[in-house]
Amino acid sequence: MTSTFRSRPAASPIRAIDVITKKRDGHELSAAEIESFIAAYTTGGIPDYQASAWLMAVVLRGMSRTETAALTNAMLHSGEVLDLSEFPAAKVDKHSTGGVGDKTSLVLAPLAAAGGLVVPMISGRGLGHTGGTLDKLESIPGFKVNLSVAEFRRVLSACGCAMIGQTAEIAPADRKLYALRDVTATVESPYLICASIMSKKLAEGIDALVLDVKTGSGAFMKKEEDAIFLAELMVETGERVGKKMVALITDMNQPLGTHIGNSLEVIEALDVLRGSGPEDLRQLCLELAGWMFYLGGIESTTELGKLKAERLIRSGAALETFRTMLKLQGGDEHVIDDASLLPRSKHAMQIPSPKTGFISEIDCQAIGTASVILGGGRAKKEDSVDPSVGIILHRKLGDAVSAGEPLCTIHYNSETQADEAAALLQKSFRIAEAAPAKKKSLVHRVIGGDITSR
Ligand code: URA
Numbered sequence: 341m342t343s344t345f346r347s348r349p350a351a352s353p354i355r356a357i358d359v360i361t362k363k364r365d366g367h368e369l370s371a372a373e374i375e376s377f378i379a380a381y382t383t384g385g386i387p388d389y390q391a392s393a394w395l396m397a398v399v400l401r402g403m404s405r406t407e408t409a410a411l412t413n414a415m416l417h418s419g420e421v422l423d424l425s426e427f428p429a430a431k432v433d434k435h436s437t438g439g440v441g442d443k444t445s446l447v448l449a450p451l452a453a454a455g456g457l458v459v460p461m462i463s464g465r466g467l468g469h470t471g472g473t474l475d476k477l478e479s480i481p482g483f484k485v486n487l488s489v490a491e492f493r494r495v496l497s498a499c500g501c502a503m504i505g506q507t508a509e510i511a512p513a514d515r516k517l518y519a520l521r522d523v524t525a526t527v528e529s530p531y532l533i534c535a536s537i538m539s540k541k542l543a544e545g546i547d548a549l550v551l552d553v554k555t556g557s558g559a560f561m562k563k564e565e566d567a568i569f570l571a572e573l574m575v576e577t578g579e580r581v582g583k584k585m586v587a588l589i590t591d592m593n594q595p596l597g598t599h600i601g602n603s604l605e606v607i608e609a610l611d612v613l614r615g616s617g618p619e620d621l622r623q624l625c626l627e628l629a630g631w632m633f634y635l636g637g638i639e640s641t642t643e644l645g646k647l648k649a650e651r652l653i654r655s656g657a658a659l660e661t662f663r664t665m666l667k668l669q670g671g672d673e674h675v676i677d678d679a680s681l682l683p684r685s686k687h688a689m690q691i692p693s694p695k696t697g698f699i700s701e702i703d704c705q706a707i708g709t710a711s712v713i714l715g716g717g718r719a720k721k722e723d724s725v726d727p728s729v730g731i732i733l734h735r736k737l738g739d740a741v742s743a744g745e746p747l748c749t750i751h752y753n754s755e756t757q758a759d760e761a762a763a764l765l766q767k768s769f770r771i772a773e774a775a776p777a778k779k780k781s782l783v784h785r786v787i788g789g790d791i792t793s794r
Contacts, residue, residue, distance in 0.1 A: 349466060351641035356380065356390045363397035378414035382513040388520055388721075395517070395526035403531035405573075411531065412577055415539035418513035419506075420489060422545035424460060427496065430636035431458045433544060434628050435537050436552040437570065438470035438527075438560055440708035441595030444552065445473045445503070446609035447625045450662035452632045453500030454652045459632075460496055461503045464518050464536075466717040466725065468527045468560070469708030470721045471605060472507045475717075479603035479683055479727030484670035499664040511540045519721050528560045531572040538577045547586035548635035550628055551575070555784065556593035558704025563782060564589065569721060575788035584635045586789030590624060591780050594737050595703040597621035601716045601730015601751060603682040610676060613659040619737075624782055631789065642789075683728035685751035688760055691765050693741040700772035702737060707748075707768055710761040714752050730752060731765070738776050 354376040362369060369377075377394065403411065424431050434448050449459045463473035463485075474485045485505045487495065495502035506515035514536050521527050521536075541549050551574055554560070555567035571587035578585040597618040599608040611617035612625055626646045633645030652658045659676070667673050675681045694759045711717065715726030732749045735741050747769050752758035 352630045353380070356386045356394070360390060360394045360397055360707060363394060363401055366401050368404050369407055369410075371406070371413070371756065374407060374410040375414040378411070378418060378513050381448065382418045384647050388626065391517065392524045392526065395521060395524060398532060399526050399529045402529070407533045408534055409461070409577065411535040412538045412542075415511065415513040415517070415535050416542050418539075419508070419510045419543060421543050422460065422489070422510065424458065424496070424545040427458045427774065429456055429458045429500070430638070431460060431544070431546045432548045432550070432636040433459055433461055433539055433541060433546050434632060437533055437537070437554050438467050439554045439592045439596060440470060440558040440695055440704050440711070441600045442552075442554070442597075443476060443597065443599075443605040443609040444481050444625050444628060446606065446662075447612045447658070448628055448632065449501040449503055449667060450578060450613065451625065451649055451652055451658040452636075453631050453665075454657040454661040455629075455633055455648055457500065457632060457636045458496060458639050459501040460492070460546065461501065462506060462540045462544055463503060464505065464540075465522070466712070467518065467522050469558070469712055469717070470560075471600070471602065471708070471711070471716070473503065475725050475727070476602045476605050477503060479606055480666065480671040480675055481681065483666065484669050488670065495665060495668045499661055501661065501665055502669070503665070506540060508764065511543045514539050522718060523721055530561070530566065530573055533560065533570060534573045534577060538574055540580065542578070542583070546583065549578055550631045550635060551585070551587040552624075553589050553733060554592035556591055556704060557702065558595065558708055559592040568785070568787065571787045579788070586631050586635060587787040588627065588631070589784040589787065591782050591784060592704055593780060594704050595707055595733060596624065598733045598736070599730065600707060600711045600733070601714070602727040603684070603734065604723065604730040604751065606675070607679045608683060610662075610679070613653065613662055615653050615759040619716050620782055627783055635789065658784055680768060685728040685730075686753050687751070687758070689750045689752065689762065690746040691748050691750065691762060692744050693735070693747050693769070693771060694743065694766075695771055696742045697771040697773050698775045699735050699737050699739050699741060699769055700776050701770035705767040706764050707731060710750075710764045710768070713761045713764065714750065714757050715754070715760055726753060731761075735769070738779055740775070741771065750769075775782075
């Protein structure tokens with residue numbers, strides 16, 4: 341198969357302001373302009389303020405398919421593209437477009453590795469109102485996400501999975517742009533999301549990729565048609581370079597599981613690896629793992645893949661793989677058996693229900709934002725994240741609640757932040773007199789993959 345993603349000769353210099361102006365005025369940028377802009381920004385030749393203006397112009401004006409392919413290509417080749425052909429097993433990864441309470445990566449990397457796949461996972465930090473795998477992992481004392489390529493390979497060969505961030509060596513353009521988008525309200529663009537995700541994933545040297553494209557009140561793509569558009573863009577991008585691709589459009593009208601916040605989410609992911617945890621989170625992990633085993637050629641259908649995933653959790657193999665990876669990446673393995681070793685907030689406060697009824701709607705983005713306000717995410721690039729804060733939900737969609745019973749508990753360290761988050765959370769639950777008719781299914785649809793064999 342021919343690849344559109346080639347490295348090109350060094351791009352000629354451009355004036356950043358011309359590229360910004362052209363995009364602001366709705367014109368199509370050439371591949372050479374995009375490559376020069378990305379190369380210059382990555383190496384410090386373009387300042388953050390100009391890159392921010394360009395990102396905002398892209399959010400407002402959009403990109404053509406050709407521009408999106410050029411951006412993905414430029415970001416991919418900003419660093420090294422790994423060749424993992426020395427590993428005989430299939431290299432398969434999963435990536436989500438960002439959600440609230442979405443800790444599936446923490447479960448899936450060790451689970452898939454325990455089942456015989458190699459999972460070279462490059463993840464991101466918190467983005468906008470959504471949480472990030474790297475921030476969650478760093479809440480584990482000692483855990484290092486900044487491995488060199490040589491260390492990354494060593495961990496992969498020892499336990500089949502490794503979880504790192506974009507580095508100066510791999511996907512450095514995404515590393516810088518991702519951090520900038522987080523604090524400049526420039527996340528919600530399917531073109532930028534596609535280039536960000538696919539540049540990292542194609543740099544990993546994978547054979548197959550399972551995408552979890554979120555839709556609903558807590559997703560970047562609130563409308564299902566926008567999520568489908570993004571899913572198709574990414575599936576096409578991967579298939580064009582010979583990767584096996586599938587995208588699951590999944591529900592984000594409420595947080596996944598009950599725990600939101602960095603160390604709180606590690607606790608819940610460990611519960612799933614131990615065979616318990618909330619049913620929605622567990623089901624989504626099994627669904628995604630089923631696809632990973634299917635695309636990786638380990639099982640002949642996704643259903644058999646799900647059964648395999650269940651067995652690997654039941655036997656303890658997935659948890660043991662997580663333990664090995666955690667130790668190899670410098671983390672304190674004792675957190676697995678003693679959650680009190682994870683950072684904990686000083687205070688907790690319940691948000692009571694104002695009336696009796698059933699939870700009919702949740703503003704999932706507001707819940708993610710409340711967690712960011714508590715310190716779980718960043719308002720500025722230089723902010724550090726407080727790993728101990730977050731929210732635990734006591735009620736989810738369709739649940740009955742009586743007046744005065746807690747809807748959720750806020751875990752916090754600052755009274756001011758807690759008051760601001762509480763004000764937002766109080767408005768985030770709609771309570772109706774009657775029970776809602778029917779729950780939305782977790783997986784709305786599947787795009788790509790070979791679904792005839794399901
Ligand atoms: N995940 C990413 O890696 N990038 C995005 O832009 C959104 C989600």
